[in-house]
Amino acid sequence: MSSANSDKFGPPKRFQDTSESVWVEYVALALKHKPKVNLGQGFPDYAPPHYVTEALSEVSHGNHLLNQYTRGFGHPRLVQAIAKLYSHLIGREINPNTEVLVTVGAYQSLYSAITGHVDDGxxxxxxxxxxxxxxxxxxxxxxxxxxxxxxPTKSGVLSAADWKLDPVEFEKLFNEKTKAIILNTPHNPLGKVFKLDELEMIADLCKKWNVLVISDEVYEHMVFEPAKHIRINTLPGMWERTITIGSAGKTFSVTGWKLGWSYGPANLLRNLQLVHQNAVYTCATPLQEATAMAFEFELTRLNSSESFFKSLAVELTDKRDYMAKFLTETGFQVTLPEAGYFMIADWSHNADKVDLSSESDEFKDYRFTKWMTKNISLQGIPPSAFYTKPNKHLGENYIRFCYIKNDETLHDAAKILKDWYSK
Incomplete structure (x- = not known):
């Protein structure tokens, strides 16, 4: 028998231009160099709300059937809770059994929506x-x-709101072949919250060309005053063409639970269900039960300042402002986020302080972030990873930092940068 042919068993053509993701690469970088402060990946380094983890503990010691398979498209108790929350938020009655799908993180919701609706060409x-x-x-x-x-539509001190689409350029993208648009609001990594006029521009073109909207809204509860999150599915004529995606990991600060959901009209979700049932079939029952309990608790205090959906945004506002202050003091030019827990900062004014010749990556932000990890023990993420190849140069002068961290962690980051900057 002949040995395996490496060409025959290589990746299919559709994967041949897919490289190692920035997350895989930078987790390996952190494991190797062990930076004192890692502000790269987006997760808290402190405990989630007590009622969330207590719910999981209660589930693990409760009904033994909760350790077995549950309904494939979403645990009954969880889809009921999700439907109840979003029915309240968007002013439309959502059917929990046909208009909600629970997935392995928002990541799988994205995959199911794209795979379920996008065809060749x-x-x-x-x-x-x-x-x-x-x-x-x-x-x-x-x-x-x-x-x-x-x-950015101006120079100098920037808000995420200052980053905008060119409406003429945007309209030219639409044609008979346009199947879908992916909208991310609140936005990662900018922290931009799309305003009503921006959403109306998107909606009008989607209706004109009969285009599906996949709306990634995982940071929906982390919006800072005075910005307001508007769900595009609430605009006239948009419910019937929108799939909206959420995340338990982001909503309750439990990213390791890897639980997400999609909601929208039943005819659009049907395609996602077909992908889901042939990929993972069902998600972990105990995690779904605990998430349902967390939602039920939050539903009792939605209008209270004690609601985690409100208190987290207040907490993050202080962390955002502190990070913006110490980055500005150390020569970075920040874009102040309106939401989320990431901040991008222009590092180009500090370019003369670093010798990047030891790094061989094609793009400057990769070289700079790797230099920082190895030489001053602080890790961020290179934003050029979030651009297509022709536009990667637009991200090269920036670095992305995460600020949903302990105050002590942020203080350590500030000290590292101030010590470096002073030299």
């Missing part, structure tokens, strides 16, 4: 910078990526 619009899996998931489904970049 379909064009999908993405807005740069974008969460990196959008691109590869579209390509793996046989789709064609059409992209447009958000760009």
């Amino acid at each position: 379909d064009e999908v619009i993405i807005i740069e910078p974008f969460y990196d899996c959008y691109y590869d998931q579209i390509k793996s489904a046989g789709g064609v990526v059409r992209s447009i970049a958000l760009k």
Whole structure:
């Protein structure tokens, strides 16, 4: 018998331009160099709300059937809770059994939505910078990526709101081949919250060209005053063409639970269900039960300042402002987020303080972030990872930091940068 042919068993053509993700690469980088402060990946380094973890503890010692398979498209108690929450938030009665799908994180919701709706040659619009899996998931489904970049509309001190789409350029992307657009609001990594006029522009073009909206809203509860999160599915004529995606990991600060959901009209969710049932079939029952309990608790205090959905945004506002202060004091030019827990900062004014010749990556932000990890023990993420190849230069002067961290962690980051800057 002949040995295996490496070409025959290589990746299919749709994966051949897919490289190692920035997360895989930078987790390995952190494991090797062990930076004192890692502000790269987006997760808290402190405990989630007590009632969330107590719910899981209660589940693990409770009904033994909760350790077995549950309903494939979502644990009954959880889909009921999700439907109840969003029915309240969008002012439309959502059917828990046909209009909600529970997935392995928002990541799988994205995958199921893209794989379930995109066919060979379909064009999908993405807005740069974008969460990196959008691109590869579209390509793996046989789709064609059409992209447009958000760009700052002024110089100097920036808010995320200052990054905008060119409406003329945006309209030119739409045609008969356009199948879908992926909208991310609140936005990662900018922290931008799309305003009503921006959403109306998107909605009008989607209705004109009969385009599906996949709305990634995982940071929906982390919006800072005075910004307001508007769900595009509440705009006239948009419910019937929108799939909205959420995340328990982001909502309750339990990213390791890897639990997410999609909601929208039954006819659109049907395609996601077909992908889901042939990929993972069902999600972990105990985690779904505990998440349902957490939602039920929050539903009793939605209008209270004690609601985690409100208190987390207040807490993050202080952390955001502290990070903006110490970055500005150390020569970075920040874009102040309106939401989420990431901040991008222009490091180019500090370029003369570093010798990047030891790093061989093509893009400057990769070289800079790796230099920082190895030389001053602080890790961030290179934003060029969130652009298509022709536009990667737009992200090269920036670095992305995460600020949903203990105050002590942020103080340590500030000290590292101030010590470095002073030298």
